Amino acid sequence: MSTTPATTSADTGLQIEAVNFAYAGTPILSDIRLDIAAGSFVSLLGPSGCGKTTLLRLLAGLDRPQSGSLSWQGRPLVGPSLERGVVFQDYSLFPWLTLSENVEFALSKSHPETTVEQRRITAAEYLGLVGLEAATAKYPFELSGGMLQRGAIARTFALGSKVLLMDEPFGALDPLNRAKLQDLLIAIWAGSSPRKTVVFVTHDLDEALYLSDRVVLLGSTPGRVIEQLDIPFPRPRQRRELSRTPEFVALRQRIDERFQQDLIDRIEAESLIASVAEGI
């Protein structure tokens, strides 16, 4: 290998290089190039149909791109692994196991050398981290959506994954619970050591701005990177003050306009082709 003196931050994070993905002939992702620094919180923001879930699945190793490559810390991804844990929107807990048993099951795979008793204690700790210490013996059907997502987050943390891939995890929750879980996520992310890398898929602009270090705008049909914006606001962020900050308002407006522009470009591109055909 070459004798590169020091690795750049890009080498130690997630790298997506010229990735194309199609399903049944339909292009879903087109020429995606992204560098996500390790330890950063990055949101993938875009409307439905922009392939953000597909991109997340590629990062998880659950699907393979038709062309291009994805790598983590310089090594190409070969498949799913405990290193990259996923939190799905519709809960990833097994309904026939209690919360604790779900976490214990994950622990038995990530730390196979531990005993059953050790796992039970560790599971209780992780569930306590997300405020569910009283619900460890409950089954998913007895819990609300907010509690289930907390459980899913606890389980992914218990896996010890260095990368957290989250697919609109709070999308199905009411605004109050969504806000509480956003704060919880930021708190345990900030408290993680080493800092976990979070890739957070959402279509909620405010959520992306509140949570992330950087926002990647994805256009739709097919999905492609329109723009990337750094979110400079210092942490911890306060909702009330943030919404009054002029930079926040400007950023918000900029992103809105960017999406609008992209949409209009797409519409015009389609009508342009149609009108040329009519001319023939």
Next chain:
Amino acid sequence: MSTLADTAQADSAPTTILAHGNKLPDSPAAAPFRPWRLLHGREGAVFLLALLALWIVVSAGLSFSGSYLFPTPWASLKALWLSLPELLKGTVSSFLILAPGYLLAVVAGIVWGLLVGTTPALHRLFSAFSRLASPIPPTIYIPYAIALLPSFRTAAGFIVFVGAFWPIFLNTTAGAGSVPRRFRDNALILGLGRAEYLRHVVFPAALPHIFSGLSVGLVFSFIMLTVAELFGASAGLGRFIQLYADYADYPRMVAGILYTSVVVLLTTGLLERIRRRALFWVR
């Protein structure tokens, strides 16, 4: 003339609105008698009682006119009481055929169903045979099975097995093939091996389908069992019914039918209880 407001504050006894808008006084003494109100919620029991009454009337009428084909409930119960020892021995004999056949079908159907449902290659291998063989009623194998297999017990057990296997297998395959994608994704991320995946994820996820198969399979088992016993058993519940039909001892025959029905209901009821406990997490 009472106003609408007055009526709203009246007691719960209904008032009848006459065609020209006047109302009957709403005192309890004048409330109309509605006996069919009592039926509400008890229609099922009433229907059964009506059937029983029909049985009593028809059978009493027939026996009065000298026919013995349709015994009265009383005669059947008497015959049931007298035949209990024989029926109990028959139950043991029947279950000695049913239990091994059904339980073997449960194990084979679930294991093979889980494997076929999750392995495309096995599915392609087996599906043609499955489509051809599964609709065939195992009853048509009975004469051949009796001729081929060493004892009646093994022949009947084989027929029971085939009858239960296909519903269990087909339902398990369907359940295994419809495991939600997020569970598969979870298993991949956790790095589960094939056997672990089948045992810890596919099997629980497919349980609702599996239990459907088990219920249907149990019913088919009883059907196969009783038909097989009609053919060539020397003991058992189906044999009891056939024997007394041959002797034209209809009270005993009906007693056999009643008793066998109770046995089937208890057994399927037991499976239902197991199912409810196992599927406690299904919503």
